[in-house]
Amino acid sequence: MVGEDDADGDGEARFGTDGGEGERARFEDVDWDAIDAQRTRLAPTRLAALLAGIGYALALAHDFLVAGDDPTVEVALDLPGGAAASTYALDVTAVDWLFVATLLVGGFALVPLATNRRLRAYYWRRFRRHTPAVLSAWYLLAIFLLGTVGTLLIEQPDLHLAAAYQPPVFASVDASIPTECVGPVVDGRCQGTWAYPLGTTAEGKGLLALAMFGMRVSMQVGLIATLLSVAIATLVGTTAAYAGGWVDEVLMRYVDIQQTFPTFFLFLFLAYLYGGSLFVLIVIFGVTGWGGIARIVRSEALQRREELFVEAARASGASTLSVVRRHVVPNVSNSIVTAATLHIPFLILSEAALSFIGLGDVTLPSWGQTIAAGRGDLATAWWISTVPGLFLFATILAFNFLGDALRDALDPRQEV
Amino acid sequence: MGLKRYIVRRIAWAGVVAAVMLTVTFVLLDLAPDAQLARVQFQAAASGGNAEAAAEAYAQRRGLDGPLWERYLDYLGNLATGDWGWSDTRSQPVSEAILTALPYSLMYTVPAVLASTLLGIAIGLYSAFNQYTKTDYAATFVAFFGISIPNFWFGIVLLLVFAVHLGWVPVLFDAELARTHPFSLANARQLALPVFVLGTSAIAGTMRYTRAEALEYVRATFVKTARAKGVSERRILTRHVLRPTLVPLSTILVGDLLGVILSASYLVEIVFGIPGLGRLSLDAIQRQDTALVLGTTLVPVFVAVIGNLLQDVGYALLDPRIDYGDR
Numbered sequence: 001m002v003g004e005d006d007a008d009g010d011g012e013a014r015f016g017t018d019g020g021e022g023e024r025a026r027f028e029d030v031d032w033d034a035i036d037a038q039r040t041r042l043a044p045t046r047l048a049a050l051l052a053g054i055g056y057a058l059a060l061a062h063d064f065l066v067a068g069d070d071p072t073v074e075v076a077l078d079l080p081g082g083a084a085a086s087t088y089a090l091d092v093t094a095v096d097w098l099f100v101a102t103l104l105v106g107g108f109a110l111v112p113l114a115t116n117r118r119l120r121a122y123y124w125r126r127f128r129r130h131t132p133a134v135l136s137a138w139y140l141l142a143i144f145l146l147g148t149v150g151t152l153l154i155e156q157p158d159l160h161l162a163a164a165y166q167p168p169v170f171a172s173v174d175a176s177i178p179t180e181c182v183g184p185v186v187d188g189r190c191q192g193t194w195a196y197p198l199g200t201t202a203e204g205k206g207l208l209a210l211a212m213f214g215m216r217v218s219m220q221v222g223l224i225a226t227l228l229s230v231a232i233a234t235l236v237g238t239t240a241a242y243a244g245g246w247v248d249e250v251l252m253r254y255v256d257i258q259q260t261f262p263t264f265f266l267f268l269f270l271a272y273l274y275g276g277s278l279f280v281l282i283v284i285f286g287v288t289g290w291g292g293i294a295r296i297v298r299s300e301a302l303q304r305r306e307e308l309f310v311e312a313a314r315a316s317g318a319s320t321l322s323v324v325r326r327h328v329v330p331n332v333s334n335s336i337v338t339a340a341t342l343h344i345p346f347l348i349l350s351e352a353a354l355s356f357i358g359l360g361d362v363t364l365p366s367w368g369q370t371i372a373a374g375r376g377d378l379a380t381a382w383w384i385s386t387v388p389g390l391f392l393f394a395t396i397l398a399f400n401f402l403g404d405a406l407r408d409a410l411d412p413r414q415e416v
Numbered sequence: 417m418g419l420k421r422y423i424v425r426r427i428a429w430a431g432v433v434a435a436v437m438l439t440v441t442f443v444l445l446d447l448a449p450d451a452q453l454a455r456v457q458f459q460a461a462a463s464g465g466n467a468e469a470a471a472e473a474y475a476q477r478r479g480l481d482g483p484l485w486e487r488y489l490d491y492l493g494n495l496a497t498g499d500w501g502w503s504d505t506r507s508q509p510v511s512e513a514i515l516t517a518l519p520y521s522l523m524y525t526v527p528a529v530l531a532s533t534l535l536g537i538a539i540g541l542y543s544a545f546n547q548y549t550k551t552d553y554a555a556t557f558v559a560f561f562g563i564s565i566p567n568f569w570f571g572i573v574l575l576l577v578f579a580v581h582l583g584w585v586p587v588l589f590d591a592e593l594a595r596t597h598p599f600s601l602a603n604a605r606q607l608a609l610p611v612f613v614l615g616t617s618a619i620a621g622t623m624r625y626t627r628a629e630a631l632e633y634v635r636a637t638f639v640k641t642a643r644a645k646g647v648s649e650r651r652i653l654t655r656h657v658l659r660p661t662l663v664p665l666s667t668i669l670v671g672d673l674l675g676v677i678l679s680a681s682y683l684v685e686i687v688f689g690i691p692g693l694g695r696l697s698l699d700a701i702q703r704q705d706t707a708l709v710l711g712t713t714l715v716p717v718f719v720a721v722i723g724n725l726l727q728d729v730g731y732a733l734l735d736p737r738i739d740y741g742d743r
Contacts, residue, residue, distance in 0.1 A: 261437060262675055262679065263679075385576075
C-alpha cells in the first residue's frame with residue numbers, strides 16, 4: 001500500500017538531522033551511520049513478523065509431528081451455567097493452517113498502512129464516499145468473524161431427523177411437512193422457533209450453523225487462493241517486466257494460453273480429475289487463476305521502472321532485487337489489492353458452483369452444497385436453498401462493491 | 417508487418433495454443449488416478465478374480481498399454497480426425513453425444529446473447545449520456561446485481577416463484593417438445609427463465625464496457641464540434657459515439673461474453689434440466705465417464721481459442737490505429 005521507506009514514519013532520520021552546533025548538515029548529505037544503524041536494528045514490525053513466523057512454524061511442526069492424526073488441541077472445559085465438564089477438541093486441518101498463514105501475511109501487509117496515520121486518513125476519506133462499499137466492508141467483517149471465530153464456538157450440525165424441515169423463525173409452513181414441529185402449531189401450520197432461527201434442512205441440520213460453516217469455507221477459499229494467486233502473479237509479473245526479452249515473452253505467452261482456457265472449465269476439469277478435498281480445490285484455484293493479475297502487475301511494473309524514484313534508487317547502488325522489493329512492488333500494490341479484491345468473489349462463486357454440482361468437498365458444509373441439497377424440496381421447504389443462496393449473493397455483491405470502491409480510492413487511473 | 421502477415425501469425429499462434437492445451441489435458445488425464453480402473457480392480461477382487469489381470473485387460477481394452485508417446489500421438493490424431501472417444505455410459509461416440517446435446521444449448525444461449533447484447537449496449541449508451549443521474553445509478557446497480565448473483569441460485573429462486581408458486585412456466589423442461597417444436601409458444605415459455613437468467617449475467621459486462629467506452633467519446637472534441645454545428649442528438653448518438661464505441665466493444669464481446677456464457681450456461685442447464693452440453697458434462701462427471709468429460713471440456717476450450725482468435729483479428733481489421741508489430 002505504501003513504500004516501506006515511509007513505513008517507519010522516521011524516514012527523515014536517515015538524513016543528517018543531528019543539526020548540532022558544529023557544521024550544518026546539508027540536505028543532500030546522507031548520514032550513512034544512521035542508515036547502518038537502522039539496518040542492523042530490527043524494526044518492531046519485522047520483529048513481530050519474525051516471532052509470528054517462528055510461532056507458526058513451531059505450531060505447525062507440533063501438529064504434524066507430535067499430534068499426528070489426533071486433534072491438535074484438547075482442552076477440558078468447565079462450562080459456566082452448570083453444564084457438565086466437556087472436552088473442547090480442536091483439530092486444525094491443512095486448510096486451517098494455510099488460512100492462518102494467509103491471515104498473518106495479510107495482517108503484516110497492512111502494517112505500513114496502519115502505522116501511517118496521514119495515509120490512512122487519506123484513503124479512508126476517498127473510500128468513505130462509497131456508502132455501499134462501507135456497508136459491504138462491515139458485512140464482510142461480520143461474515144469473516146462469524147465464519148472464523150463463530151464456528152469455533154459451535155458444533156458442526158449433525159443429522160437430527162426429528163427436527164427436519166423446520167421453517168425459519170417468523171415463518172410458518174403446513175404442519176404436515178416437518179416430521180415433528182419443534183415450535184408451536186397454530187391453525188395447522190408449524191411456526192418457526194428460535195431454536196433454529198433460519199430453519200432446518202431435510203436432515204434436520206440448522207441452517208444458521210450450516211451458513212456459518214459455509215462462511216468459513218467461502219472465506220478460506222476466497223482468501224487463501226487469492227493470496228496464492230497474488231504471490232505467483234507478483235513474482236511472474238515483476239520478473240517479466242524486469243527481465244524483459246525472451247523471459248518476458250515466454251512468461252506472458254504462457255499467461256496468454258492460461259487465460260484462453262476458460263477458467264471455470266479448467267477448475268471443473270481439474271476438480272473432476274484430482275478434486276475431492278477443499279485443500280486440493282484451493283490449490284487448483286490458486287495455482288491456475290493468476291493470469292489476469294499477472295498481466296496487471298507486469299504492465300504496472302513496466303511503468304514504475306521508468307519512474308524517477310526507481311532511477312534514483314538504482315543510481316545509489318540498489319540491486320535489482322531490492323529495487324523490485326522495496327520500490328516497485330509496494331507501488332504496484334494498489335493495483336494488486338484492487339485486482340485481488342475483485343478476484344475473491346469469482347473464486348467464492350466458483351467454489352459454490354463446484355460444490356453445487358457435487359465436485360467440492362462433501363465433508364464440509366459449504367453454501368453451494370446446501371443450495372443443491374434444498375433443490376428437491378423447493379415446493380415444500382423453500383428456505384433450504386434460499387438462505388445459503390442469499391448469503392452467497394450478499395457476499396459476492398459486497399466484495400464487488402468493495403473492489404469497485406477500492407479501485408476508486410487506491411487506483412484513480414483505472415477507470416472502468 | 418502487414419495486416420496479412422499478422423493474421424497468418426495469429427492463426428498459427430491459435431494452433432500452438434490449441435496444441436499446448438491438448439497436451440496439457442493429456443498430461444493431466446495421464447497423471448490423474450483412474451476411477452474406472454479402480455472400479456474394475458475392485459470388482460475383480462470382490463468376485464474372487466485377479467485384480468492385476470483385470471487391470472491389464474482394462475488397460476488393453478482402452479489402449480492404455482502402449483508407450484506414452486504412442487498414446488499421445490493416438491490421442492492427438494483421434495481428436496484431430498473427429499474421433500473423440502467412446503462414451504461408456506451412453507454407449508455412443510462422444511462426438512455424437514455432443515452433437516445431440518448442442519441444439520438444446522443453442523436454443524436458449526442464442527436468444528440470451530442477442531437480447532443481452534442489444535439491451536446492454538442500449539443501456540450502456542444511455543448511462544454514458546446521462547452520467548451520474550438516477551437512471552445511471554440504477555443501471556449500475558443492475559450491472560452489479562447481474563455480476564454478483566450466482567446464476568444457479570437465481571435460477572432456483574425464479575423457478576420457485578414463477579413455476580412453483582405462480583405456475584406461469586413449467587417446472588420441468590420438456591426435451592421432447594423442444595426437439596419437435598423448437599419454435600412453438602410452449603417452447604418459448606419453458607425457455608423464458610433460462611434466457612432471462614443467462615441474460616442477466618451476460619448483460620452486466622456489456623453494459624459496463626459500453627458505458628466506459630462511450631464516456632470516452634461523449635466528451636471528445638469531435639462530438640463537441642458536431643454539436644456546435646447543430647447535429648441532432650440522435651445523430652451524435654448513432655454516428656459519433658456508437659460507431660467508435662462498437663470497435664473495442666465488438667471484440668470485448670466475443671472474448672468476455674463467451675467466457676460468461678459458457679460457464680453460466682453450464683449451471684443454468686443443470687438447474688432447469690435442459691439436456692444440453694452442461695447437463696451432458698455433469699452426467700459424465702457423476703458417472704465418471706472420463707472420455708465424455710474430456711469431450712465436453714474441450715468444446716468450450718476450442719470455442720474460447722477461436723473466440724480469442726476472432727477477437728484479435730477483428731480488432732486489427734476494425735481499428736486502423738492498432739500496431740501489430742509485437743504481437
